Amino acid sequence: xxxxxxxxxxxxxxxxxxxxxxxxxxxxxxxxxxxxxxxxxxxxxxxxxxxxxxxxxxxxxxxxxxxxxxxxxxxxxxxxxxxxxxxxxxxxxxxxxxxxxxxxxxxxxxxxxxxxxxxxxxxxxxxxxxxxxxxxxxxxxxxxxxxxxxxxxxxxxxxxxxxxxxxxxxxxxxxxxxxxxxxxxxxxxxxxxxxxxxxxxxxxxxxxxxxxxxxxxxxxxxxxxxxxxxxxxxxxxxxxxxxxxxxxxxxxxxxxxxxxxxxxxxxxxxxxxxxxxxxxxxxxxxxxxxxxxxxxxxxxxxxxxxxxxxxxxxxxxxxxxxxxxxxxxxxxxxxxxxxxxxxxxxxxxxxxxxxxxxxxxxxxxxxxxxxxxxxxxxxxxxxxxxxxxxxxxxxxxxxxxxxxxxxxxxxxxxxxxxxxxxxx
RNA sequence: GGAGAGGUGGCAGAGUGGUCGAUUGCGGCGGUCUCGAAAACCGUUGUUCGCCUUCCGGCGAACCGGGGGUUCGAAUCCCCCCCUCUCCGCCA
Numbered sequence: 001x002x003x004x005x006x007x008x009x010x011x012x013x014x015x016x017x018x019x020x021x022x023x024x025x026x027x028x029x030x031x032x033x034x035x036x037x038x039x040x041x042x043x044x045x046x047x048x049x050x051x052x053x054x055x056x057x058x059x060x061x062x063x064x065x066x067x068x069x070x071x072x073x074x075x076x077x078x079x080x081x082x083x084x085x086x087x088x089x090x091x092x093x094x095x096x097x098x099x100x101x102x103x104x105x106x107x108x109x110x111x112x113x114x115x116x117x118x119x120x121x122x123x124x125x126x127x128x129x130x131x132x133x134x135x136x137x138x139x140x141x142x143x144x145x146x147x148x149x150x151x152x153x154x155x156x157x158x159x160x161x162x163x164x165x166x167x168x169x170x171x172x173x174x175x176x177x178x179x180x181x182x183x184x185x186x187x188x189x190x191x192x193x194x195x196x197x198x199x200x201x202x203x204x205x206x207x208x209x210x211x212x213x214x215x216x217x218x219x220x221x222x223x224x225x226x227x228x229x230x231x232x233x234x235x236x237x238x239x240x241x242x243x244x245x246x247x248x249x250x251x252x253x254x255x256x257x258x259x260x261x262x263x264x265x266x267x268x269x270x271x272x273x274x275x276x277x278x279x280x281x282x283x284x285x286x287x288x289x290x291x292x293x294x295x296x297x298x299x300x301x302x303x304x305x306x307x308x309x310x311x312x313x314x315x316x317x318x319x320x321x322x323x324x325x326x327x328x329x330x331x332x333x334x335x336x337x338x339x340x341x342x343x344x345x346x347x348x349x350x351x352x353x354x355x356x357x358x359x360x361x362x363x364x365x366x367x368x369x370x371x372x373x374x375x376x377x378x379x380x381x382x383x384x385x386x387x388x389x390x391x392x393x394x395x396x397x398x399x400x401x402x403x404x405x406x407x408x409x410x411x412x413x414x415x416x417x418x419x420x421x422x423x424x
Numbered sequence: 425g426g427a428g429a430g431g432u433g434g435c436a437g438a439g440u441g442g443u444c445g446a447u448u449g450c451g452g453c454g455g456u457c458u459c460g461a462a463a464a465c466c467g468u469u470g471u472u473c474g475c476c477u478u479c480c481g482g483c484g485a486a487c488c489g490g491g492g493g494u495u496c497g498a499a500u501c502c503c504c505c506c507c508u509c510u511c512c513g514c515c516a
Contacts (some may be wrong), residue, residue, distance in 0.1 A: 043474050047485045054443095054485090057497040061442035072496085079496045246471085367472095374453070378471080 001105050001364050007032055017110040020117055020326035028103055035100040046089045053082050109361035111326050112335035118325025131318035134344050134401050142345040143396040144276030146403060150423050165281035172423050177284060179417030180391055181259050184286040191307050193257035193288055198237035200260050201228040206240040209366040211332040221263050230263035234287035235385045242291050246378060247370040253300055254291035277392035284391040290384040297382035301357045304386045305337050308353050311389055314413045317397050318342040334359040345400040350393040355386030
């Protein structure tokens with residue numbers, strides 16, 4: 001969430017910036033400022049009254065100690081009306097605080113100045129394209145046929161066990177999945193990320209911290225008896241490690257990564273182009289997360305983009321990097337780069353990674369701050385994360401792009417992990 | 425699941441109604457001493473909100489797991505919730 005100070009001091013700027021995200025903020029901001037004004041007014045009054053109250057209470061304490069009962073009783077008389085007044089005032093404060101929070105949480109993050117205007121995917125800007133788009137033979141198949149042909153991923157079995165969107169990986173399919181996870185983690189380790197194995201269920205506070213709750217609860221699986229949520233991405237548990245934490249500047253940036261399964265209900269998002277591995281309820285992903293100094297977070301973002309680019313290059317996949325336009329960005333992000341790989345049989349680009357800087361938007365929810373060495377003031381950190389990488393669409397592209405008449409070729413970098421170089 | 429104990433500042437650990445944001449120790453930071461370091465000694469040491477201040481900062485309020493209550497006054501008393509630990513049972 002945005003800080004109240006920013007809204008207070010740069011109202012017009014906030015409204016202008018949010019227009020890039022096609023968000024009309026004026027009305028909400030006016031309401032916020034109104035609530036903020038009355039909140040501060042009431043706060044000042046109650047603080048003053050409370051301080052009077054504290055003074056008299058201490059006086060009574062002293063009088064009692066000295067055995068001065070009559071004066072103590074007289075002083076006590078004075079407190080009754082004060083007490084009533086404080087109660088009334090602070091009673092007003094509660095709904096105002098609540099309203100203020102509900103309103104402020106509705107405002108999306110401000111887009112970075114480099115974010116292009118636009119409404120949807122068509123307005124995203126391709127900043128780079130790499131790799132070579134392969135020409136497939138006449139009888140080339142889409143991955144949902146290939147997985148049946150070689151019996152490596154079984155959707156029907158997943159339906160039997162759980163439901164649609166929960167594939168079962170078998171034999172070389174399972175091995176390939178495990179190989180990719182290991183490859184991604186090893187590359188992350190080389191790049192200086194510390195591996196984390198977090199819980200894959202989180203509580204409500206964690207869901208709020210990274211911005212999934214309260215709005216996107218319908219997108220998460222909810223274990224109701226204990227009120228836990230299955231994570232939609234490792235971003236949630238890993239970033240929440242730093243909830244309610246004050247770091248020192250020399251600890252930054254924190255670089256963590258985690259492999260986890262991810263669970264998404266994808267309510268209402270099924271339609272065309274979601275066959276096979278293109279969209280699932282459960283999938284595997286390695287996520288990289290950084291907690292950065294606000295003055296250097298965009299250097300971090302660039303490093304993360306390079307890291308992801310390195311991964312898709314090593315896998316030999318044709319890719320492109322997009323800078324998302326305001327209309328296509330997430331609620332929480334300030335700047336997002338999407339990575340897409342070419343899926344040769346489907347003849348389309350598939351999103352395999354999204355790398356974002358959230359600046360202080362999540363940090364403000366998380367209350368993750370830092371201090372300069374020897375400094376007194378706390379400042380909010382910047383948080384960033386990116387997929388490095390999400391597996392299913394990588395698998396889809398690998399299978400389709402590398403298919404030959406005699407089987408599917410495994411990229412050389414993965415062979416040490418799979419132990420085989422062909423699925424056939 | 426049954427029984428018990430407990431949640432206090434970065435950590436350890438006092439505090440059972442009246443200047444307690446909280447004794448003390450450790451750690452951290454600054455200094456004295458030293459060629460330098462260690463030791464010793466001295467000083468300092470949380471967060472959030474509000475008001476004031478050009479900076480430094482000052483004043484006030486709140487925070488002792490969370491929420492409510494009693495009281496002029498709560499870390500201390502009462503109620504609800506959450507969590508942790510120990511023992512027993514079950515068990516990957």
